[in-house]
Amino acid sequence: MYANKLARLAFGLLAESTFKWPLTRSVSSRVKAERSLCSWTVCLHHRQNNQLSNGLTRLNVRAVSQTTVDPAEVRKFQAMASKWWDLQGEFAVLHCMNDLRVPFIRDNLLNVHGVQQLGKPLAGLRILDVGCGGGVLSEPLGRLGADVLGIDPVEDSVRTAELHSSYDPDLRERVRYQACTLEELAEEEVEGFHAVVASEVVEHLADLDAFASCCQQVLKPGGSLFITTLNKTNLSYVFGIVAAEQLLRIVPSGTHDWEKFISPEDLERLLESFDFYVEAIRGMIYNPLTGAWSWQQSTAINYALHAIKRKEEPQPDRVWAESENLDEPGRATTYS
Amino acid sequence: MLTFAKAKLAVLGIIRQCVALRALNGAQAVRRGFASTERDEKSSTSENELFDIIISGGGMVGTAMACSLGLDPNLAGKKILLLEAGHKKEMDKVPETYSTRVSSISPGSAALLSGTDLCSFLNFLSVWDACSDALITFDKENLQDKMAYIVENDVIVAALTKQLQTLSDHVEVQYRTKVVKYTWPHPYHVSESIPWVQVTLANGKTLHTKLLIGADGPNSMVRREAGIPTVKWNYNQSAVVAVLHLSEPTENNVAWQRFLPTGPIAMLPLSDTESSLVWSTSHQHAEELLQLDEESFVDAINSAFWSNENHSELVETAGSLFRTALSVLMPDSGSAHQLPPSVAGIGPKSRVMFPLGMGHATEYIRHRVAIIGDAAHRVHPLAGQGANLGFGDVAYLTKVLSQAAFNGKDLGAMQHLLEFETERQRHNLPMMAAVDLMKRLYSTNAAPLVLLRTFGLQATNTLPPFKEQIMAYASK
Numbered sequence: 055m056y057a058n059k060l061a062r063l064a065f066g067l068l069a070e071s072t073f074k075w076p077l078t079r080s081v082s083s084r085v086k087a088e089r090s091l092c093s094w095t096v097c098l099h100h101r102q103n104n105q106l107s108n109g110l111t112r113l114n115v116r117a118v119s120q121t122t123v124d125p126a127e128v129r130k131f132q133a134m135a136s137k138w139w140d141l142q143g144e145f146a147v148l149h150c151m152n153d154l155r156v157p158f159i160r161d162n163l164l165n166v167h168g169v170q171q172l173g174k175p176l177a178g179l180r181i182l183d184v185g186c187g188g189g190v191l192s193e194p195l196g197r198l199g200a201d202v203l204g205i206d207p208v209e210d211s212v213r214t215a216e217l218h219s220s221y222d223p224d225l226r227e228r229v230r231y232q233a234c235t236l237e238e239l240a241e242e243e244v245e246g247f248h249a250v251v252a253s254e255v256v257e258h259l260a261d262l263d264a265f266a267s268c269c270q271q272v273l274k275p276g277g278s279l280f281i282t283t284l285n286k287t288n289l290s291y292v293f294g295i296v297a298a299e300q301l302l303r304i305v306p307s308g309t310h311d312w313e314k315f316i317s318p319e320d321l322e323r324l325l326e327s328f329d330f331y332v333e334a335i336r337g338m339i340y341n342p343l344t345g346a347w348s349w350q351q352s353t354a355i356n357y358a359l360h361a362i363k364r365k366e367e368p369q370p371d372r373v374w375a376e377s378e379n380l381d382e383p384g385r386a387t388t389y390s
Numbered sequence: 391m392l393t394f395a396k397a398k399l400a401v402l403g404i405i406r407q408c409v410a411l412r413a414l415n416g417a418q419a420v421r422r423g424f425a426s427t428e429r430d431e432k433s434s435t436s437e438n439e440l441f442d443i444i445i446s447g448g449g450m451v452g453t454a455m456a457c458s459l460g461l462d463p464n465l466a467g468k469k470i471l472l473l474e475a476g477h478k479k480e481m482d483k484v485p486e487t488y489s490t491r492v493s494s495i496s497p498g499s500a501a502l503l504s505g506t507d508l509c510s511f512l513n514f515l516s517v518w519d520a521c522s523d524a525l526i527t528f529d530k531e532n533l534q535d536k537m538a539y540i541v542e543n544d545v546i547v548a549a550l551t552k553q554l555q556t557l558s559d560h561v562e563v564q565y566r567t568k569v570v571k572y573t574w575p576h577p578y579h580v581s582e583s584i585p586w587v588q589v590t591l592a593n594g595k596t597l598h599t600k601l602l603i604g605a606d607g608p609n610s611m612v613r614r615e616a617g618i619p620t621v622k623w624n625y626n627q628s629a630v631v632a633v634l635h636l637s638e639p640t641e642n643n644v645a646w647q648r649f650l651p652t653g654p655i656a657m658l659p660l661s662d663t664e665s666s667l668v669w670s671t672s673h674q675h676a677e678e679l680l681q682l683d684e685e686s687f688v689d690a691i692n693s694a695f696w697s698n699e700n701h702s703e704l705v706e707t708a709g710s711l712f713r714t715a716l717s718v719l720m721p722d723s724g725s726a727h728q729l730p731p732s733v734a735g736i737g738p739k740s741r742v743m744f745p746l747g748m749g750h751a752t753e754y755i756r757h758r759v760a761i762i763g764d765a766a767h768r769v770h771p772l773a774g775q776g777a778n779l780g781f782g783d784v785a786y787l788t789k790v791l792s793q794a795a796f797n798g799k800d801l802g803a804m805q806h807l808l809e810f811e812t813e814r815q816r817h818n819l820p821m822m823a824a825v826d827l828m829k830r831l832y833s834t835n836a837a838p839l840v841l842l843r844t845f846g847l848q849a850t851n852t853l854p855p856f857k858e859q860i861m862a863y864a865s866k
Contacts, residue, residue: 140578156798173466173795194798221585222600223440 122268123207123235124260131187134306135210138188139218144306147298147340148190148254151282154338154347155253155358156194159280162334162360163249166278174199179248182272184236185255189215189229195251196229203247209233240268249278256283256321257314266328275365279330282338282358286315289354302342318353322361330361441469442801443791444589444599446569446612448474450493450543451763451780452605453550454503458788460557464796471597472554472563473589481548488542490631490742492658492666494645494774495539495546496865499781503546537861538645538774540658540666568592572602572615577757587758587802601802602759603787605780608749610765616756622749622768625829627653628676629746629771630669633737634691639663646730647772648695649832654772655694657730664737667691668771676743684736691733704837709844720852746770748826750819754783754811758802762787767818773825775864779818786813821863 137143163176170177177199183192186204188211196202196219206212212233219225232239250269259265269279284290291312298305316324322332337353340346443459445452456472459465495503554561573588586598604612613620634657636642642659653670660666669679669691679687749768754761763780787810794806831843850856 152799153797160796160798171466172463173468175796193800197795197798197800 121235121237122259122261122265124258127258127260128207130308131208132210135188135208135214138190138211138214145188145190146345147304148187150340150345151253151338151347152191152194154349155191155280155282156198158336158358158360159195159249159251160198162278162280166276166362167248171199176200180246182239182243182247182250184250184252184269185258186215186231187211189219189231191251191253192229192231193219193225196225200228202229204229204231205234205236205239206231207233207235236265236268236272240271243272245272245274247272247277248274249280251280253280253282256281256316257310259314262316262324266324266330270328270330270363273363275363277363279325279361279363280358281321281361282356283321284310284315284356285353286312286317286320287354290315290356293355298340304340304342318357318359321359325361329364331364332359332361334358334360439597440586441471441597441599443468443470443601443603444587444597445470445472445603445605446589447604447606447610447763447765448472448476448547448563448565449605449607449763450546450550450777451784452603453547453554454781455603455605455762455784455787456561456563457550457553457557458502458784459791460554460561462788462792464792466560468560468795468801470561471599472561473567473569473591474563474565475568476565478563478565479544479547479551481545487738488633488660488664488666489544490633490666490737491543492540492631492660493543493546493777494658495541495781496775496778497538498785498865499778500539502781502785503550537865540645540660543777569611572612574616574756575758600758600800601791604759604761604765605763606765608747608764608768610761612759613751613761613765616759616761618756618761619752620749621752622747624745624747625670625770626672627670627746627770628673628743630667630671630676630679630741630743632667632687632741633660634665634667634733635735635737636663636665636731637734638731640731642731644730645774646695648730650694651833651835654829654832655691656772657695657733658774665731665733667736669694670746670771673745680741680743687741688733688735695730695732702837702840705840705844708841709848712845712848716848716852748822750822754814755804755807757804760787760807760810766814767822769822769825770829772829773821773864775821775825778864779821782817783814786810 134144138145140146141149160175163179167179169175170179175198176195178201179199180201180203181195183189183195183202183204186192186206187208189204192202192204192215204212204215206215212231215231219229219231250273252265252269256262256265273279284294294315295310295312299307299309318335322335325332335353336358337350338347338356338358339350340356341348442465445455445459448456452472452474456470459468459470551563554563568591569589570592571590573590575585575587576583584598586600587602589597589599589602591597602612604610604616606612639662642662642665645656645658647654647656650671652672652675655669655671656667658666658668669676671679679690682690747768748770749764751761751766754766762783764776766783767779769776769779790806790810791801794801794803799806831839834840
C-alpha cells in the first residue's frame with residue numbers, strides 16, 4: 055500500500071516537474087501530449103481543457119457540472135458531523151487555523167470599511183460563510199460584530215452549529231445557519247453580502263466556475279471574497295496529504311484529494327475571469343510540533359487569498375496586464 | 391518526608407509550566423477536566439443573567455482587574471461583574487491619619503494604577519543584617535525615577551472604586567455579595583448541559599459567566615472549589631503593623647529593613663514625619679508586642695533597629711576583612727552609609743497582627759477559570775512584592791483577554807489562558823523562590839550561614855550591575 059503511494063509520489067514529482075513550469079508560462083499543445091502519456095491516477099485523469107474568453111488555457115480537474123456540491127464529499131463530512139467542536143478531535147487543526155484566518159479577514163475588512171465600533175470591529179457587515187461546517191469560523195466572526203450567515207450542504211453539521219451557538223445570546227442574534235447549497239442561496243440573495251468566506255472549501259467542490267459565479271452574484275460591488283485552500287504542488291502532496299493524513303493523522307484520512315487542489319495562479323485567473331481583483335495572497339504553514347499555524351512567504355502548501363469584486367466594467371487594457379502577471383509563478387503579495 | 395512531597399508539588403508546577411508551551415495539548419486539557427460531580431444537567435432556559443466575565447473578590451487586585459478590563463477598548467461591549475463580600479470603600483479625600491495596612495507599589499504597578507493618590511515615594515532601599523555589619527543599599531542614581539511608592543491599601547481600593555463608577559455602563563459591582571457555590575462546566579461541549587460557569591450567591595440568585603476570575607485572597611474559594619492543588623506552608627510568623635511617628639522630621643525617602651534572627655523588621659516611609667512598621671516575628675513575640683504599652687513598644691522598635699547584641703566576634707572580624715578586600719578590588723562601590731531614623735511614638739490607630747505564610751497554586755487556570763493575586767501566590771512581605779505580583783497578573787491577563795476578544799475568541803477558552811499562566815508562572819516562581827530563600831537564610835544565628843550571607847550581601851553591594859538587575863526585576 056505504501057509502495058503504491060510512494061510510486062505515485064515519485065512519478066507525481068517527475069510528471070509535475072516536467073510540465074508545471076510550461077503550464078504557467080504559456081499555452082502549448084506539448085503540455086497536452088505529455089499529460090496523455092502518463093496514466094497515474096494522481097495527476098492526469100479527468101483533465102479537461104477549457105478555453106477562456108481571452109485565449110488562455112485553464113486545466114480543470116473536475117467534471118463540469120451544474121452544481122458545486124460533490125456528493126462524495128458530502129458523505130465524507132456527514133460521517134464527522136458531530137465532531138466539529140471536539141477541540142482535540144479531527145477538526146483541531148481547523149480550530150487552530152482561526153488564529154490566522156480571523157485576523158486576515160478582520161484586518162482586510164477593516165482596511166476596506168474602517169472601524170465600525172470599538173469592541174465590535176465588524177459591526178454592520180453581512181458575511182456569508184460558505185461551507186461553514188460546525189460554525190468554527192462563523193462564531194468568531196459573529197463575536198466581532200458581523201452579521202453572519204453560514205451555509206453547508208451537510209444538514210447534520212448545520213444542526214451541530216446551531217446547537218453550539220444557541221447557548222450564547224450574542225451569537226444567537228448575529229449568527230444564522232442554513233442547510234443549503236450556494237446556488238440555492240445565490241438565487242435569493244443577489245448582492246446581499248459585504249464579504250464571502252470560503253475557507254478550506256474549494257478543494258472539496260465539484261465545479262469551481264459555478265462557485266465563482268455564485269460568489270460574484272451574492273457579493274455587493276466592492277465586496278470581499280476570502281478563500282483559504284491548499285496549493286497543488288509536490289510539497290502539498292507530501293505535507294498536506296501524506297504527512298498530515300497518513301503519518302501524523304492530524305487530518306482524517308481521505309479528507310483531501312490532491313487532484314482537487316488548485317494553485318494560487320489558477321485560482322487567481324479563474325477569479326479574474328469572473329470580475330474579481332485579487333488583492334492579496336499569503337502563504338500559511340502548520341507546525342505540528344507547536345500545534346500552531348503561521349504565515350510564511352511561500353504559498354507551496356496552504357495559502358489564503360483575498361479578492362474584491364470589481365465595481366465597474368473591466369477596462370480594455372486589463373488583458374495585457376493579466377498576461378504580464380502570468381510570468382510570475384508563486385506570486386505572494388503581502389498586505390500591510 | 392513532608393518537605394519531599396511539597397518539593398514534588400512545586401516541581402510539578404514548574405514542569406506544568408514548561409509543558410504548557412503547547413497551545414492545545416489534548417492530554418493536558420483532559421486532565422484539567424473536573425473530577426467533581428457538581429454538574430448542572432438541566433438544559434436550563436431560565437433567564438439567569440449571563441456575564442462575559444465575573445471577578446470574585448473586590449480587594450486591591452480584584453478591583454484593579456475590573457478597572458483594567460473596563461478600560462480596555464477591545465472589551466468595550468462585554469458585560470463584566472465584580473462581586474465583593476464587604477462594603478463599598480469610598481473616600482472623598484485622603485484621610486488625615488494613615489491607616490496601618492500599606493503596600494509598596496513598584497513603578498510597573500504604578501503605571502497600571504495611574505490615577506490613584508500616591509502618598510509618598512521611595513528612593514532608596516537599605517537592607518542590613520542584625521548579626522553582622524553587612525549592608526546593602528539599592529538606590530536609583532537618577533533621582534527622577536522612583537524605586538517604589540508606599541500607598542495605603544484603602545486608598546488604592548477607593549481610587550479604583552471611583553474609577554469603576556465611570557465605567558458603570560458595562561462594569562457592574564455588587565457589594566455585600568457572598569458566593570456560596572460554584573458549578574463548573576464540562577471541558578467540551580455536551581448537549582443538554584450549560585456550558586458556562588454558574589455562580590450561586592447567598593441570596594439564592596444564580597449567575598452565569600463565560601470566564602470566572604478568582605481574586606479572593608490567600609484562602610481562595612475559587613481555587614479550593616476548582617480543586618487546584620496548592621503548595622503552601624506557614625512560616626510560624628506573624629507580622630505586626632503600625633504607623634510610627636518619627637522623632638524628628640527628615641527627608642523620608644528611604645525604606646529600612648533589618649534582618650533579625652526572629653524575622654525582618656521594616657520601616658516604610660509615608661511622609662516626612664511618619665513611617666509604616668512591618669515587623670515579622672514569631673506568633674508569641676507578636677502577641678507580646680501587641681500587649682505592650684506605647685513607650686515599651688517604641689523602645690522595642692528602636693532597639694531592634696539599633697542594637698548589636700547579635701553580633702559575634704568571628705563574624706564581625708570576617709566581615710570587616712571582607713569589606714576591606716572588596717574596597718581594594720572595587721574602590722568606588724558602596725554608597726554613603728545613612729542611618730535609620732529613630733521612632734518617638736505610634737499612630738492613633740491600634741497595632742494589628744496577621745499570620746504569614748507562603749502559597750503557590752500549581753495551576754492558575756482551568757477551563758473558563760483564572761486565579762490572580764494572593765489566590766494564586768502568597769509571599770512573605772519582606773520584599774514588598776505581594777501586591778506587585780498581583781498587579782502584574784492583572785496587566786498580563788487584561789492584555790491576553792483583549793487580544794482574544796479582538797480575535798473573536800471565546801473568552802473562557804484554554805488557549806489564551808494557558809499563555810497567561812505560562813508567562814506569569816515564569817515571572818512569579820523565581821521571585822517567590824528568592825523571597826522564601828531570603829527568609830530562610832536570615833532566620834538563623836548559625837555562624838556558617840551568617841558568614842555566607844554576610845559575604846554575599848557585601849559582595850552584592852559592590853556590584854552595581856547586579857543590583858540594577860535585581861531592581862529592574864522587582865520593578866516590573
